[in-house]
Amino acid sequence: MKLRINFHPALRWPPIVWVLLTLMAIGFTVAMVRFALGIGPISNLNNAYGWGFWISFDLFTGVAISSGGFIMAGLVYILQIKELKPLLRPSVLTAFIGYLMVAIALLVDLGHPERIWYMLIYWNHTSVLLEIGICVMSYLTVLAIEFAPVVFEGMKWEKPAHFVHKFIMPFVIFGVVLSTLHQSSLGSLLLIQMTKLHPLWWTPILPVMFFTSALSIGLSMIIFESSLSSRYFKRGLEIHLLEKLARAIPYTAGTYLVLKLADLAFAGELGLLFTSGTMSLLFWAEILLGCIAPIVLFSMQKVRQSPNGLLAGAIITLLGMILNRFNVSWFGIARLNDPGYAPSLVEMSISVAIFSAGILAFGLAAKYLPLFDAEEHTHNAVSAPATGD
Amino acid sequence: MTKQYAYIFDATRCIDCRACMIACSVENNVEMGESYIWLAGAGVMGEYPNLKRASMPYHCMHCIEPDCASACPVGAWNKREDGPVVYEADKCIGCRYCMNACPFQVPNFDWNKGVFEGAFIRKCTMCTQRLEVGQVPACVHTCPTDALKFGERADLIAEAHARIDANPERYINHVYGEFENGGTSYLILSHVPFSELGLPEMPETPVLEVSEAVMEGTIPFALAWGTVLTGVAIGVNQMNKKKEAAAPVAAEKETEAKS
Numbered sequence: 130m131k132l133r134i135n136f137h138p139a140l141r142w143p144p145i146v147w148v149l150l151t152l153m154a155i156g157f158t159v160a161m162v163r164f165a166l167g168i169g170p171i172s173n174l175n176n177a178y179g180w181g182f183w184i185s186f187d188l189f190t191g192v193a194i195s196s197g198g199f200i201m202a203g204l205v206y207i208l209q210i211k212e213l214k215p216l217l218r219p220s221v222l223t224a225f226i227g228y229l230m231v232a233i234a235l236l237v238d239l240g241h242p243e244r245i246w247y248m249l250i251y252w253n254h255t256s257v258l259l260e261i262g263i264c265v266m267s268y269l270t271v272l273a274i275e276f277a278p279v280v281f282e283g284m285k286w287e288k289p290a291h292f293v294h295k296f297i298m299p300f301v302i303f304g305v306v307l308s309t310l311h312q313s314s315l316g317s318l319l320l321i322q323m324t325k326l327h328p329l330w331w332t333p334i335l336p337v338m339f340f341t342s343a344l345s346i347g348l349s350m351i352i353f354e355s356s357l358s359s360r361y362f363k364r365g366l367e368i369h370l371l372e373k374l375a376r377a378i379p380y381t382a383g384t385y386l387v388l389k390l391a392d393l394a395f396a397g398e399l400g401l402l403f404t405s406g407t408m409s410l411l412f413w414a415e416i417l418l419g420c421i422a423p424i425v426l427f428s429m430q431k432v433r434q435s436p437n438g439l440l441a442g443a444i445i446t447l448l449g450m451i452l453n454r455f456n457v458s459w460f461g462i463a464r465l466n467d468p469g470y471a472p473s474l475v476e477m478s479i480s481v482a483i484f485s486a487g488i489l490a491f492g493l494a495a496k497y498l499p500l501f502d503a504e505e506h507t508h509n510a511v512s513a514p515a516t517g518d
Numbered sequence: 519m520t521k522q523y524a525y526i527f528d529a530t531r532c533i534d535c536r537a538c539m540i541a542c543s544v545e546n547n548v549e550m551g552e553s554y555i556w557l558a559g560a561g562v563m564g565e566y567p568n569l570k571r572a573s574m575p576y577h578c579m580h581c582i583e584p585d586c587a588s589a590c591p592v593g594a595w596n597k598r599e600d601g602p603v604v605y606e607a608d609k610c611i612g613c614r615y616c617m618n619a620c621p622f623q624v625p626n627f628d629w630n631k632g633v634f635e636g637a638f639i640r641k642c643t644m645c646t647q648r649l650e651v652g653q654v655p656a657c658v659h660t661c662p663t664d665a666l667k668f669g670e671r672a673d674l675i676a677e678a679h680a681r682i683d684a685n686p687e688r689y690i691n692h693v694y695g696e697f698e699n700g701g702t703s704y705l706i707l708s709h710v711p712f713s714e715l716g717l718p719e720m721p722e723t724p725v726l727e728v729s730e731a732v733m734e735g736t737i738p739f740a741l742a743w744g745t746v747l748t749g750v751a752i753g754v755n756q757m758n759k760k761k762e763a764a765a766p767v768a769a770e771k772e773t774e775a776k777s
Contacts, residue, residue, distance in 0.1 A: 167637055169629030176626045179617030207751045209758055240612015240627065240637040247611050253593035255730045258615045262591055298751060306744045310736065320729035321585055321619045324718055333728050465623045465716060466558070 146492075149485040156482020159475055160237050168240070172476035177464040182472035186480050187234030189454035191227055192265070192315060194447070196347030197354070198224020198272060199308035206301040215367050216374075218279055218500050219358065220351050222491060225272040228265060230487045237479055257317045264311035271304040283498040313340040319457055327461040329401050329412045332392045335457075341388065344381040345423065346450045348374045352443040356436060362495055366436055375433045378446060379424040386420040411456050419449020523601035523649065524671035524695075524703035525658060526678055527574060529715060530688055531665035534573040538657035538666060542577075545645060545656035552626070554578070554642040555657060558716030572708065574715040575657065575666070578603060578624045578642035579695065580703035583724035589619035594639075601671065601703045602644035612637055621699060621718055621725050644703075671703055678707055700724030 163171045174181045201220035204210045236242040248262040274293060281290035316339030319326055332338070352371050359366040393399050403409055423446040432438035494500055536557065543553040558576040562569055584603045587595035594609040595616060616639060617625045628637040645655035653659065654668040667674065678693040694712050695702035698720040708715055 163632070165632045165634070167628065167630045167632045167635075174629065176617070176629075177623060179614035179625075179627060203747075207747055207754065209754050238613075240614065241610065242612075242633065244611045247592045247609060251592035251594075251609050253587075253590055255588045255726070255733055256591040256593075256615075257729055257733060258589065258613060259591035260733065260736060302744060302747045302751060305747055306740055309743060310740055314736075317729060317732050318615075320732060321589055321726055322621075323725045323728065324621045324720060333732075336732060462618075465718060 146489065149489045152478075152485040153482045153489075156479045156485075159478050160482075163237060163479070164242075168238075171473070171479075173470055173473045174476075175468055175470060177466065177468050178459075178470035181459065181470055182476055183234060183238045183480060185455045185459045187238070187483065188231055189315060189458045190451050191231040191234065192312065193343050193346045193450070193454055194350045195224040195227030195231070196308065196312055196343040197351040198227075198275075198347075199305050199312075200344065200347040201351065202275060202301050203305045206298060207305065213370055213373070215501065216351055216355065216370055218276075219354060219495075221272060221275050222279070222494055222500060223350065223354055225269070225276050226487045226490050226494075228269050228272060229490075230483045231265065232269065233486075234480065234483050257314050257320070261311045261314050261318065264307045264314065268304060268307040268311065271300050271307065274300050275304065279494075279498050279500065309340060312343040313337065315339050316457075322462060325462050325464075326457065327401075327405065327408050327463065328396070328398050329393070329405060329408055330457045330461045332396070334388065334392055338385065338388060338392075341381060341385045342419070342450045342453055345378055345385065345419065345446055348378050348381065349423070349443040349446040349450075352439050353447060356440040356443070358491075358495060361492075364501060368434060368436065368439070371439055372433045375427045375439055375442065378427045378442075382420040382423045382446065386416065386424070389416070389420075408461060411452070411460055415449050415452045415456055417449065418445050419453060422446065422449065520599045521601075522599070522671045522703065523644065523668065524580070524674050524705060525644075525655070526667045526669075526674045526705040526707065528665050528667075528681070529572050529574055529706065529708040529710065531663045532573055532575070533663055533665075534571075535662065536575075537660045537662060538575045541656040541660035542642075545648070546643065548640065552640060554640065559710075559714050563710065563714060570710055572710040572714055574706065574708075574717075576622075576624075576716060577657070577704070578644070579622050579699070580642075580644060581699050581724070582701040582703065583699070583726060585619040585621060585699070585724070585726045586616035586625060588726035588730060589615045591615065598646075600649070602646055602649070604643060604646060605639060605641065607636075607638045610638055612639075614639075619726075621720060671705075674705055678705055681707060697722040 159171055168174055172181070172183075197220040201213065201217045204213050205217045236245065239245060245262075248259060248266075253259055275297065278290040278293050278297075281287075281293065313336035316335035316337075319331065320333070320335055323331055351374055355367060355371060358364075390399075393401065401409065402412065405412075423442060426432045426438070426442040426445070429438075432442055534557070539550065539553045539555045539557070542548075542555045543550045546554060548554065555575045555577045558574050559572055561573075562571045564570050580597075580601055580603045582597070584595060584597050587593075587597055587603065591613060592609045592611055594606045595603060596606070597603050612627075614625075614627055617623070617627065624641050626640045628635075628640065631637040645653075645657075648655060648659075658666045658668040667677075669677075675693060675696055678696075682689045682691055682693075688709060690708055690711065692712070694706040694708070694717060695704055700723060706712065706715065706717065713719065
C-alpha cells in the first residue's frame with residue numbers, strides 16, 4: 130500500500146526548501162543550547178583556539194564572498210559601465226544577505242551578543258576589530274539603501290523607488306569606501322599576531338593582500354552565483370557580461386601573486402615556500418587554486434565563453450582564495466602547548482543553518498522581487514513554477 | 519611617578535610544588551582547573567647523566583604595551599600606571615580578539631557559561647585587591663623558595679642582573695621580559711633556554727606597533743579614497759554627457775541596435 134500524504138497546497142514547496150528549513154531548525158536548536166549553556170558544550174573551541182571554524186568560515190569567508198556587491202556598485206554607478214547593470218541587483222542582494230549572515234553568525238560567536246552595540250559607545254581607537262565592526266554595521270545600512278529600490282519596485286511603490294534612486298550616488302561611494310576599508314582590515318586584524326601567524330602569510334601588507342584577493346573572490350562569486358541561479362531559475366545566462374568579469378580575474382589574481390612573491394622575496398623568506406612542511410603545502414594549494422589556475426583558465430577565451438568553463442573557473446578560484454582565509458585565520462597560526470582543534474559537527478551545524486537561510490532568502494527574493502532585469506523578470510515569472518520539482 | 523610593580527621568577531629556584539596555583543585559586547576564588555596560573559615547560563631534559571629539569575608558573579606577563587588592550591574593540595583592557603593589566607568585565611562583548619592578539623596566549627574564556635550567567639575573559643589580575651592593602655600577590659606570598667618575588671620593576675631588573683653577575687655559570691645571561699614585546703612586568707631568569715619554559719621568542723619592539731600604525735592611517739586613507747571616487751564619478755559622468763551630446767545620432771543607433 131502506498132502512503133499518501135496530502136499537503137495543503139500552500140505547503141507544496143520544492144524538496145530543497147524542506148531540506149533548507151530542516152538544516153535551519155537544527156542550527157537554531159543548537160544556537161539555543163549555546164545561549165543557555167555556553168559555547169563549550171556545542172563546540173570544540175578552547176583557550177588556545179579562541180577563534181575557530183565560525184570566524185574562519187562565517188566572518189572571513191562570509192565577508193570575502195560578499196565583496197561582489199561593492200565591485201558591481203563601483204563598476205555600474207561610479208565607472209558607469211551600464212551594460213553590466215543586469216548583474217548589479219543580484220550582486221547587491223548577495224552582499225546584503227552575506228553581511229546579514231555574518232552579523233547573525235557573530236551574535237552566536239560573541240560571548241555577550243546582547244552587548245554588540247557597545248561597539249558604538251565604547252571606542253578603542255587602536256582596535257582593528259572596532260573599525261571592522263563599525264564598517265560592517267554602516268555597510269549593512271548602505272546595502273539596505275542600495276537594495277531598497279528593488280523591494281519598492283516589487284511592491285509597486287514607484288515614488289519611493291525613484292526617490293532612493295535619485296540620491297543613490299553618495300551611498301554608493303560611501304559603500305565602496307567602507308568595503309575597501311573592512312575588506313582590507315580583515316587582513317589588518319592579523320597584523321597583531323606577528324609572532325603567531327606563519328611568515329608565509331604574515332606581512333605588513335596583509336591589508337593590501339586581503340583587498341586584492343577580495344576582488345578575485347567577488348568577481349568569481351558573481352560568476353558562480355549567476356551561473357547557479359540561471360541554472361536553477363532557468364533564465365538566460367549573461368555569458369557576454371560574465372566573460373568580461375572573468376577577463377578581469379587574471380589581473381586581480383596576478384596582482385596578488387606578484388605582490389605575494391615580491392613580499393616574500395623582499396623579506397628574504399622565499400625559502401619558506403619549500404621548507405615549512407604542511408604550511409608550504411597549504412600555501413601552494415592556495416596559490417595554485419586561487420591565483421595560477423584562474424590566470425591560466427580565464428586567459429583562455431574558450432573557457433570564458435563556455436558556461437561550464439566559467440562556473441568551474443569560478444569555483445576553483447573561490448576554493449583557493451577561501452583556503453587563504455582559513456590559512457591566515459586558523460591553520461597558519463601557531464599555538465603554545467597546542468591542544469589541537471577540529472570543529473565539531475554540532476558547531477558547524479550553526480554555520481550550515483545560517484548559510485541555508487541565506488540561500489533560501491536569495492531564492493525567495495529571486496522569485497518575488499524584480500531581481501533580474503525587468504524584461505527578464507516577466508519571462509522568469511512564467512518559468513519559475515517549473516523549477517518546483 | 520607612581521611605582522611600576524612587577525614580578526620576577528627565578529627558574530633555578532622553582533621546585534615545581536604548585537603552591538602558587540593553589541594560592542591563586544583560593545585568593546581569586548576560581549576553581550583549580552581555572553586558576554590564573556599554569557605550569558609550563560615541566561619535564562626532564564637532556565641525556566643521562568646530564569639531566570636538567572625546569573618548570574615555570576605561567577601567568578599574565580602584564581606587558582608594558584599590552585596587545586590585548588590594543589586589540590580590544592571596546593577598551594575593556596587597560597594597563598594601570600602601577601603595573602597590572604586589568605579587565606573591565608562590564609564592557610566586554612566576548613569577542614575573544616584579546617585571546618588571539620596576546621602573543622603569550624594568556625587570556626582564557628568561560629566556555630561553559632551561557633548568556634544568562636555571563637561568559638567572561640579570565641586572567642591573572644596581579645591581585646590588585648591585595649596591592650591596594652599593601653600586600654604582594656598571593657602566588658608570590660606563598661612561594662616557599664622565593665622563586666617568585668614582587669617589587670618595583672626597575673629594582674627587580676637591577677636585582678636580576680646582579681643575580682646573573684654573582685653566579686654567571688648558573689644562569690643564561692638574559693632577563694626575559696626586560697625588553698621582550700617592549701618590556702613586560704613579569705621578568706624571568708633561567709638556567710635552561712627560555713623556549714624550554716614555554717616562552718615564545720619575541721621581538722623587542724611591541725607586536726602592536728604595525729597594527730596601530732595601519733589603524734592611524736585608516737581615516738586619512740578613507741577620506742582620500744572617498745575624494746578620489748567622488749572625482750572619478752563626476753568625471754565619468756561629465757565625459758559620458760559630452761559623448762552623448764557630441765554624438766546623439768550614434769548613441770541613438772546604439773540603443774536601437776541593443777533593443
